[in-house]
Amino acid sequence: MIPVLATLAEAWSEVRVHRARVVLSLVGVFLAVFAMTTVTALGLLVAQVQQEQGERMGGRSATIGVTAYDPQTGMPPDPQEWDAAVADLTERYGITTTASIGYEETRFRLPGGTQAVQTKRVSPSYGQLHRVEPIEGRWLREGDRDSLAPAVVVNEAFLAALGVPDLSARPTVVIGGGDPVRAVVVGVVREGYGEELLAYRVDRSAGPWDAPGVADPSAMAFGPSTLELWVRPEQADEVMAVVSHDLGLALGGVQVDAYRSDSQGLEETLGMLRLAIRGAGVVVLVLGGLGVLNIGLVTVRQRIREIGVRRSFGATSSRVFSAIMLESVCATFLAGLAAVALSVVLVRNLPLDQLLNSGIPLAETPAFPVAAAVEGLVAATAVGALAGLLPAVIAVRARVIDAIRF
Amino acid sequence: MTLLALRGISREVGLPDGGVLPILTRVDLEVAAGEHVAIVGRSGSGKSTLLNILGLLDSPTGGEYLLDGEPTGALRARRRARLRGEVFGFVFQQFNLLPRRTAEENVAAPLLYARGRDYLRRRRTARELLDRVGLGARADIVPERLSGGEQQRVAIARALVRSPRVVLADEPTGALDVETGAQVMALLAEAAAEGGAALVTITHDLNVARLADRRYRLDAGRLTPLAEPAPTAVVPAPAAAPLEEALP
Ligand SMILES: Nc1ncnc2c1ncn2[C@@H]1O[C@H](COP(=O)(O)OP(=O)(O)O)[C@@H](O)[C@H]1O
Ligand SMILES: [Mg+2]
Numbered sequence: 001m002i003p004v005l006a007t008l009a010e011a012w013s014e015v016r017v018h019r020a021r022v023v024l025s026l027v028g029v030f031l032a033v034f035a036m037t038t039v040t041a042l043g044l045l046v047a048q049v050q051q052e053q054g055e056r057m058g059g060r061s062a063t064i065g066v067t068a069y070d071p072q073t074g075m076p077p078d079p080q081e082w083d084a085a086v087a088d089l090t091e092r093y094g095i096t097t098t099a100s101i102g103y104e105e106t107r108f109r110l111p112g113g114t115q116a117v118q119t120k121r122v123s124p125s126y127g128q129l130h131r132v133e134p135i136e137g138r139w140l141r142e143g144d145r146d147s148l149a150p151a152v153v154v155n156e157a158f159l160a161a162l163g164v165p166d167l168s169a170r171p172t173v174v175i176g177g178g179d180p181v182r183a184v185v186v187g188v189v190r191e192g193y194g195e196e197l198l199a200y201r202v203d204r205s206a207g208p209w210d211a212p213g214v215a216d217p218s219a220m221a222f223g224p225s226t227l228e229l230w231v232r233p234e235q236a237d238e239v240m241a242v243v244s245h246d247l248g249l250a251l252g253g254v255q256v257d258a259y260r261s262d263s264q265g266l267e268e269t270l271g272m273l274r275l276a277i278r279g280a281g282v283v284v285l286v287l288g289g290l291g292v293l294n295i296g297l298v299t300v301r302q303r304i305r306e307i308g309v310r311r312s313f314g315a316t317s318s319r320v321f322s323a324i325m326l327e328s329v330c331a332t333f334l335a336g337l338a339a340v341a342l343s344v345v346l347v348r349n350l351p352l353d354q355l356l357n358s359g360i361p362l363a364e365t366p367a368f369p370v371a372a373a374v375e376g377l378v379a380a381t382a383v384g385a386l387a388g389l390l391p392a393v394i395a396v397r398a399r400v401i402d403a404i405r406f
Numbered sequence: 407m408t409l410l411a412l413r414g415i416s417r418e419v420g421l422p423d424g425g426v427l428p429i430l431t432r433v434d435l436e437v438a439a440g441e442h443v444a445i446v447g448r449s450g451s452g453k454s455t456l457l458n459i460l461g462l463l464d465s466p467t468g469g470e471y472l473l474d475g476e477p478t479g480a481l482r483a484r485r486r487a488r489l490r491g492e493v494f495g496f497v498f499q500q501f502n503l504l505p506r507r508t509a510e511e512n513v514a515a516p517l518l519y520a521r522g523r524d525y526l527r528r529r530r531t532a533r534e535l536l537d538r539v540g541l542g543a544r545a546d547i548v549p550e551r552l553s554g555g556e557q558q559r560v561a562i563a564r565a566l567v568r569s570p571r572v573v574l575a576d577e578p579t580g581a582l583d584v585e586t587g588a589q590v591m592a593l594l595a596e597a598a599a600e601g602g603a604a605l606v607t608i609t610h611d612l613n614v615a616r617l618a619d620r621r622y623r624l625d626a627g628r629l630t631p632l633a634e635p636a637p638t639a640v641v642p643a644p645a646a647a648p649l650e651e652a653l654p
Contacts, residue, residue, distance in 0.1 A: 002521050002522060002525045002526075003521075005525075006518045006519070006525055009518065010518055013507065013511065017505075017506045017507060018506075305502065306504055306505070309498075309502045309504065310515070310519075311463065311487070311490075312461065312463060312490065312494075312496045313490075313491050313515060313516035313518070313519050314487050314488055314489075314490045314491015314492065314516070314519040315487060315491075315519055316483070316484050316487040316488070317483060317484075317487075318484075319519065400458075400463050400464075401454075401455075401458050401463055401464050404463075404498060404502060405454070
């Protein structure tokens with residue numbers, strides 16, 4: 001324990017004493033780590049944003065979309081038969097999370113007049129599958145099926161059109177049509193482009209405003225209802241194959257299509273991008289390391305006498321070696337730390353939504369990726385160790401008596 | 407028992423042309439605990455080489471060096487380093503203080519290679535030693551701002567900080583003016599005696615040699631006892647006859 005502490009103390013004192021030289025030699029490492037960390041962090045953020053966007057659109061990995069309709073009439077299958085067949089299927093394959101999505105236009109009575117708003121009728125589990133994060137209020141839940149006033153989740157443009165700033169006043173909105181009903185706005189999501197209004201409601205609810213099991217033919221105008229199955233990625237191909245077959249059989253005469261709905265290939269693309277960025281960072285870092293090595297080699301010659309003196313104190317070869325090594329590592333670690341700190345400050349203050357998300361505010365501003373910071377520190381330390389190696393070997397090999405001779 | 411014993415020690419170096427240059431030839435020397443031994447000799451006579459061998463910084467090419475009666479020839483490098491730190495304290499002609507480190511840091515530096523309490527209490531110990539050499543008030547000054555005499559006093563404190571059993575001083579007054587040199591040498595002898603350390607001093611200066619219990623002369627690598635000096639009454643004049651010939 002003591003030798004380790006003592007070696008550290010010695011190395012630290014060296015760095016402190018030779019501040020100017022150390023700082024000079026570290027400029028390269030600092031810049032390299034700064035560039036590498038910043039670029040890696042941005043890369044990771046882009047990836048995170050892309051992934052979030054992808055998941056919001058197509059569901060998490062692996063999401064399988066299933067559509068079914070009668071090829072003759074274009075109508076969806078009988079809901080009860082359909083539910084039974086799906087329940088049977090999910091049980092057989094151990095699929096725990098499913099969601100249904102239907103599209104319709106709901107006529108909301110807004111302050112500016114009644115407006116038809118594109119509305120997704122989804123099961124509450126849709127939120128989990130698509131990682132929906134309301135920016136205010138909550139997402140839909142099972143209980144919403146039974147509540148007397150329908151629950152709606154809207155986007156910010158909808159809230160603005162409703163003329164309320166937030167949910168604190170428990171805003172409601174009337175759904176028009178033959179049998180008007182007052183719905184409660186329970187949550188707000190950040191979705192849609194510009195002024196476009198969007199709303200979510202639970203699918204076939206059991207409330208008095210929507211008879212259970214009634215399929216609205218007008219819904220078909222916006223595309224068929226979709227069932228989404230969330231399965232393990234390695235299960236995906238197998239499930240897709242059996243789903244069409246089994247459901248088709250169970251619902252004689254109905255056309256069943258199954259397809260992979262989550263975005264794939266994104267991972268590989270981003271992986272390549274990250275690899276390229278990292279490669280560039282490594283090159284810069286190597287150049288910085290050469291700078292440290294160069295100055296280390298020059299100064300170790302000047303310090304041979306001091307090393308000889310330390311030998312006379314009883315310094316062993318391993319102590320001489322590790323002191324020079326640690327000095328280099330100490331210094332580059334500090335440079336790395338400073339570089340990472342600056343990188344964090346920079347990345348946190350960049351207008352990320354403008355840069356990464358084509359102006360749409362990010363649902364959640366991602367934190368600075370810890371991985372990038374750790375990587376920067378590790379890289380700086382490794383460069384210090386590599387650049388310290390040669391001077392350390394020279395220091396150990398120096399002949400003591402020559403070193404202290406005058 | 408004899409603390410240090412050199413038995414027929416030789417040191418040769420190979421020359422680029424393939425020849426061999428003898429630096430020390432069959433040197434015999436014994437140093438007992440607490441004793442003060444002086445070695446005088448011309449420049450180039452091998453004094454530093456002899457001292458480096460005593461301090462385990464260099465190895466002889468012939469003969470046997472016993473430390474506490476144990477042969478040192480077969481010791482591993484790590485053990486030699488440890489013994490060097492524990493048994494010996496060095497004072498150099500050029501002081502060899504660590505540049506830009508304060509006096510206190512310099513004095514504490516050897517304790518970086520000690521263990522346990524010695525390491526942990528190093529700053530306090532360093533202060534005590536600086537007090538002992540009369541530099542307690544200058545502990546935070548870097549060597550660059552100390553006079554030569556002060557620097558050598560720091561070096562003496564540093565040599566004694568691990569309570570060595572032998573202090574090896576290689577021309578400790580060589581870079582100082584006569585008066586300062588005399589003061590520093592007196593301090594060194596006194597501090598070593600106080601700490602119970604043997605002192606081996608290499609010097610040009612006969613006045614310095616007079617402080618020793620025994621005196622040797624090194625001439626072209628051969629060590630011979632020096633005849634007893636004239637009565638110490640003649641101190642100020644470096645003209646005392648028998649020593650004259652030892653002057654370079
Ligand atoms: N490694 C070496 N190679 C060649 N010559 C050496 C070596 N070490 C010492 N010498 C020579 O040996 C002689 C004695 O050196 P040294 O012990 O330093 O003498 P002193 O300290 O008495 O002046 C000198 O002439 C010096 O040049
Ligand atoms: Mg010499």
